[in-house]
Amino acid sequence: MNTTCIDLLLESNPFEFSQDSSQLFLASLRETALKHYNGNVFFKSLWDKNMIHPDQIKDEADIKKIPMIMVNIFKEFELVSCDKADIVLTLGSSGTGGQRSLMHLDQGSLDRVKKLAYKIHEELGITSSKKYNYLCFTYDPKIANDLGTAFTDELLTSFTDINEVYYAIQFDERKNDFQLNEAGVVDKLIEFSKSDIPTRILGFPAFLYKIIIDYDLKLTFPKDSWLQTGGGWKNHANEEISKSKFRDFIFERLAIPKENNRDLFGMVEHGIPYIDCSQGKLRVPNYARVFIRDPKTLEILPYGEIGLIQFICTYNSSYPSMSLLTTDWGILKKSDDLIAGDILEIVGRAGTSKHKGCAIKAAEMLR
Amino acid sequence: MYLFGEFKNISNEEEIKDLLDIADSKKNNLANTPIRKILFFLDELSKEWQVGGYWYNLALNQLPNELSFSKEMIKNTLDLVSDLLCYDELEKRLLSEFGTLESLDEFSIHTHFEGKIQNFSLGKLLHVSAGNVFLGCIDSLLMGFLTKNINILKLSSKNQTFPKIFAESILKLDKEKIISDKFAILYWKGGDENVEKLVKNNIDAIIAWGGESMLESYKKDLPINVKLLDYGPKISIQVITKEFLNFNSIKTVSENIVNDIALWDQAACASSQNLFIEDGVDVTLLMNSIADSFNNYKLSRAKLDQDEYVDILKEKARADYSYCSTGIDYIQGDDFMIHFDPSEILRPSPLNRTLIIKPFKNILTLSKNLENFKFYLQTCGIGISRNQRNEYLRLLALAGIKRFTPIGKMLSGMSGAPHDGKFGLRDLVNTVSYEQPNDLDEFLANICDKVAFFDNFKGKKIQDFPLTDGETILLNGPGSQSESLLSNKDYSFIFASGGTSGSPKYSMYKAVEFEKTCKLLAKSYILNGLEQSDVVANLFVSGNMWSSFSAVQLALQYCPITQLPIGGKTSIEDIQSYFNTFKPNVVFGLPGMLVDLALKTQGISVSKVFYAGEAMNDSNKKLLEKYWGVNKFISAGYASVDVGPIGFQVPNGKIGEHYFFDHIYPEIINNELFVTSTLRESMPIVRYKTGDQVRLLEKDINGQKFMLLARSDKQIQIWSCRFYLNDIGDVLNTIKENLDYQVILKSKLQVGDIMQIFVDCDLNNIDDRKLLNAIYKKCKDIEQTISFEQFCIKTSISNNSFVKNERTGKSSKLIDLR
Secondary structure, eight states: OOOOHHHHHHHSOTTOOSHHHHHHHHHHHHHHHHHHHHHOHHHHHHHHHTTOOGGGOOSHHHHTTSOOEEHHHHHHSOOOSSOGGGEEEEEEOOOTTSOOOEEEEEHHHHHHHHHHHHHHHHHTTOOOSSEEEEEEEEEOTTTSTTBHHHHHHHHHHTTSEEEEEEEEEEEETTTTEEEEOHHHHHHHHHHHHTSSSOEEEEEOHHHHHHHHHHTTOOOOOOTTOEEEEESOOGGGGGGOOOHHHHHHHHHHHHOOOGGGEEEEEOOTTTOOOEEEOTTSOEEOOTTEEEEEEOTTTOOBOOTTOOEEEEEEEOSOSSSSOSEEEEEEEEEEEOOOSSSOSOEEEEEEEOSOOOOOSSBOOHHHHHO | OEETTEEOOOOSHHHHHHHHHHHHHHHHHHHTSOHHHHHHHHHHHHHHTSTTSHHHHHHHHHHHHHOSSOHHHHHHHHTTHHHHHSHHHHHHHHHHHHSOSGGGTSOEEOSSOSSEEEEEEOSEEEEEOOSSSTTHHHHHHHHHHHTTOEEEEEOBTTBOHHHHHHHHHHHHHOTTOSSTTSEEEEOOOTTOHHHHHHHHTTOSEEEEESOHHHHHHHHTTOOTTSEEEEEOOBEEEEEEOHHHHHTSOHHHHHHHHHHHHHGGGGOSTTSEEEEEEETTSOHHHHHHHHHHHHHHOSSOOOOOOHHHHHHHHHHHHHHHHHHHHHOOOOEEOSSOEEEEOOOOSOOOOOOSSEEEEEEESOHHHHHHHHHTTTTTEEEEEEEOOHHHHHHHHHHHHHHTOOEEEETTOTTSOOTTOOBTTBOTGGGGEEEEEEOSOOOHHHHHHHHHHHOGGGGGGTTOOGGGSOOBOHHHHHHHSTTSSSOTTOSOOTTEEEEEEOTTSSSOEEEEEEHHHHHHHHHHHHHHHHHTTOOTTOEEEEOSOOOTTOSHHHHHHHHHHTSSSEEEOOOTTSOHHHHHHHHHHHOOSEEEEOHHHHHHHHHHOOSOOOSEEEEOSSOOOHHHHHHHHHHHOOOEEEEOOEEETTTEEEEEOOTTOOTTEEEEOTTEEEEEETTEEEEEETTOTTTTEEEEEEEEEEEEEEEETTEEEEEEEEESSOEEEETTEEEEHHHHHHHHHHHSTTOOEEEEEEEETTTEEEEEEEESSOOTTSOHHHHHHHHHHHOHHHHHHSOHHHHHHHEEEEOOOOOOOTTTOOOOSEEEOO
């Protein structure tokens, strides 16, 4: 099998930023873009309309010119760049806003997303050969095997040796729906906190926060226990507390060290995980590029300004989301420490303007 | 915050609770305020809000600091305030919904219902306003005032200034405290569950304008006794066909399309979000034309926030996707975007002048696709040909459209139109019925309350009320100095009668009374043989404030027939022509006039005659049978202008036999009929002298039967005219004082009725024509009814001996031999 540019990129250190790493990324970008250009009619139409061809991406400045597909398109239409028969896994987004994206992965893309995830976690000191108990605030992947978060959590558990995994969102046959097993979670938290084996808690921060509050838990987990959150506060936005307060809170209630409390920002349409370093800053690896854009002009905004986040990645050759304009507000900051790579701050969900009147908005009709 | 007449802040739930308690104490006061007083006040307020006035300018200066709308858009909206408040507009709204204003003030007659109804406010009304169109909350408040509710207006965070300025303008003008202390304006953050719970538990109804989440929030845990009137969320569309575009200028159509979108930047529920165009329309041409119209639109778009730009970006992304399949690119200007989306399925726009154009194959596919969104659909601006109108309107309405307007008029609704498929004011009242039949006691109590003439008869029995007659009406009815027989003149008809000699009498009917009168007549027509598919010529004489033509016309409207409103004074040639063309088989008219007509027309065939005004004597019958082939003669009812309908006949009844209508309370005094009509409250008819002699017969299934005998006065009824014997005497007196005379009325075959006047002296020197002119002058009815030539033929003046009663040997001044 020929080694491709993207394979070479994924061999490299995700947080090494140099002339060479840039060239590696650019080569992989041209390679992937060409696959989509030839494999997806809409992708080609968009690039043609913008009068740009993958071969024309020569330097970092050119990356800013490539057309973006906004995330809503992936929620509204099914897009794929490869032969459908080659798809080995389809993952769905959580559908918080009422619509779900379906991301299709061929074998190469699936292997690559797993690999890059491992590399990033490894570089940020999260992987381990030690054995851990896992409490996952997500769906049992055996049942919800098409859900991005379940896939992620399953993937994350593979980055260490495993003693036991407990999935908190379980299928309730009586209700014919998934339910958070609160009592089960409380029991497991107590049980794991008393174990000699350290614990890793994965999943939505809101769930854990609420259970600790509701059950007034104060536990002491073994040293080297971790909390790896992801997925944001979603429908519990009104209860959201700041990241630093949350780290303090978890340390106080569960004795999990702040440096082991890591948040992850990811989108099923994009696939690259943006993970907190030990200081709680989301890091942008060289496997991706992130721009912040003005929603009115789409101009790229300078560091420190809030705008819409655009993600660019190259690992996925089966799903044409390589240049994705999100509906999330974010800020990009320059690294101010030893880890190279920009720092991403997520500010919140965009396009949620408060309803002004009695004219309907799309989200209402979709309910 | 504005709290029932003062600007004051309230900060906690306890104070809000107190406020709601205060609201309770004001209900009765407002319920007692006449609706017209409220309308007059609002009309005064309308003047205060005229363009360029103090309040207008204040709002124009302050609103741009708060609202995102452009200043021109704000100005454009403020221009509407004065009209919104003016009397005519408000009255139109009330009449559209309630039919009368009266029903908001008192228990009043209803057209169909036998009892009475009054519309009472629900009580305390919470208005939850939307921030989209700042005038909306004022309109909502007006709905509350018009229905006499106590109003609590909950402001939107985005629209606080205008309601406060509006409240200030009311407070300053309202010295009498008509409405200024009947409403409050509050603000609390949407979703504040404690406040919302408190309000929900202490309010009678909530009128909520806005999105689904707001509505859900108010629906949640709403006590069962609180009525929720939800307006929104809604979506509106435009539909244009090829045929329509073939016959209309694309430039004008585009300008109208833009008008429905650009005004208030699509924030209103009636703003168009999707334009559906029939397959075959040149999309690119239309899009370019619409873009030109957007570019030329005089009002600029509001300042958008970042999230709104994101919503538009999403639409651009969709447009890129559409381009891939259609090759038609979106058009974006400084403040608009147009996207042709090939999917036929309705899809909400991100608003702010973002138009999504969609194709449709035909009305069947369009309506089928729309049906899935039935709940949300509101207005459809429609551009179709006349041929397409019925089918399009029917199918789109069945699919869920609640309102159609021409393209360009979606945002300028007609006053009094329903909203979201219902009449909104009706929802804000309890329509209370008073199912006490309007019997005599009830009627007498009511008129004593309302009519000055009967002020002194409160609590008295009918026997204690005064007998009334034509003179009573002349002196106290419409046109008299006191008009003390009238309640009020609103929405009424005034008819004239008895103008043959001296002053005519005028009778007033409320519109609803006249309607009821006509319905009774219609019932009797149908009972007596008016049938479906009859073609009816109304040959009563119209105009001159006479009632018969109008009454018959309206009554026939309630019958399943086709009517020809010809009128008795139409020329013979025209009548002949109408008969030849439409071939009526039924005729309504005065016997004398019908006979004249029968003699002068040819080839006419009529099977039924409904007559009134005078008796149908045998000679008239024979003439009509001979010339028109009439085989059925039916009385159109025993009625008079003063009283209204008194009696009706039944098929196969004897000549002269009638039944009293239910609303008639008859009294026979010296063989003469006096009636009280409970139908007539606006100008009560009480113990009224009819001038007719009747004999009461037995009661049967149809009610009280009676026989109409003769006139008890010396009234002469001939040629459809009514005048008195004395009128003839007065004329003769002008020739020679104390002249004795005798009048004989006869019927002659081929000729009709004749009146002979005999005098006891030699009048050879008297010019006949001069004498007849004197009669014309005295008896105007005759002049207006019978031409000089006709009159000459039928009148004979002679100095022959008077006819004497063979038995008594006495001669009577009036002998009716017909």
